[in-house]
Amino acid sequence: MTSILVTGGTGTLGSLVSDRLRERGHEVRVLSRHAKPYAVDLRDGAGLDAAVEGVDAIVHCATAPRGGDDRAAAHLLAAARRASVPHLVYISIVGVDRVPLGYYGVKRTVERMIEEAGESGPGWTVLRTTQFHDLVLRLLAATARLPVLPLPSGVSVQPIDTAEVADRLAELAIGPPAGRVDDMGGPQVRPLADLARAYLHATGRRRPIVPVRLAGKAYAGFRRGAHLTPERAVGKVTFEEFLAQRLG
Template identity: 70%
Template sequence: MTTILVTGGTGTLGRLVTERLRADGHEVRVLSRHAQPYAVDLRAGGGLEAAVAGVDTIVHCASSPRGGDEQAAGHLIAAARRAGVGHLLYISIVGVDRVPYGYYRSKLAVERLIEESGIGWTVLRATQFHDLLAQVFQALAKPPVMALPAGVPDQPIAVAEVADRLAELALGKPAGRVPDMGGPEVRSLESLARAYLAATGRRRRLLRVPLWGSAYRAFRAGGHLTPERAVGKGTFEEYLAARYGR
């Protein structure tokens, strides 16, 4: 039996990874800011020693677009080194090295910290989860006109499929950078938004808004996509049907 620590283990992805590993009979410790007995704010780092003691593998799912990921990773890596952890597995995002967006740059910096940590490591990059798109569309659909960035495609993937892959990687040896995971379809944001509106029974006029800046140009060019690694099975419509029952 392997002892595994999942950071962000109460989140959308971490919760599913935890469930899968426990179902296979492994001891899994859940680390988040409020989950006892391993309630740790990684940005502060206090309490990490007890969380990592005796751990074989860390699955690092904790992340925040509000900042602090690099500091959190630094604390985690230092504690993992001291505890002799043999494998550090990180979930990243497709395109972090191609899209000059602040959160992506932070994720890429964490990748580099892990690669240079001296710990056996694995990095998996995935495209955006269906859940994230639904959250974004929910916010954008509040006004009567739904404004979308013009010309931006997306390739959403089922979070459960990424959780399955992470659980598989956590039980293997450190593998370095593994092949990316992308959803089954590259779609326009407009088509995905229309699917969301249909599933939720809303009627909104769609407005395609041209934006500016290098990050927007990179998103328009598909820097966050991996069409050659469209390995996901579940479509956005299937996710919507399961969530909203339409």
């Protein structure tokens, strides 16, 4: 049995990673701002030393899309170094180096910080995946509160099942540091409008889909498909299968 700290272990991905690791007989410490006894705000790092003390690996799933992930990573890396933690696994996103979106830029910075932590830092593994089915569902559900469904035109996504990502992260966490591993993409690249129709069908709603052309370089990157990895379409669960499971 190994002892593994999962940051963001109460979140969508982190909770599944924690479950997987426990099922395999590992001791799991869950860290988030609200998860006792490891209630730590990574942006200030207070209490982090106790959380990392004696762990064999850290799976870093915590994130705050509104900002501060780079500061959080600096605290985590420093604590990991002080405690000589041998392995840090980080979950990133396909295209963080190609789509000029603020959140992606911060994730690329965090990747670099982990990669460049050097000899005194933990060994590392970085996995990039495409968008989770959960995220697409959340975005569509929020948009469908309107009488029409406005969607960025010309954008496709390749959503993946969060449980499949959790399986892979758990596997990586109990293995040796592997560096940047192969990207993981969902089974299908689908136009957003196509996924929206699947969502409307599964929830018995009717809404006209209104394509909206947006400005900006990030949108251009998404239109180009810089966040996709069709050659690594390794996920199995389709968006429709996910919806059937989730919405019963």
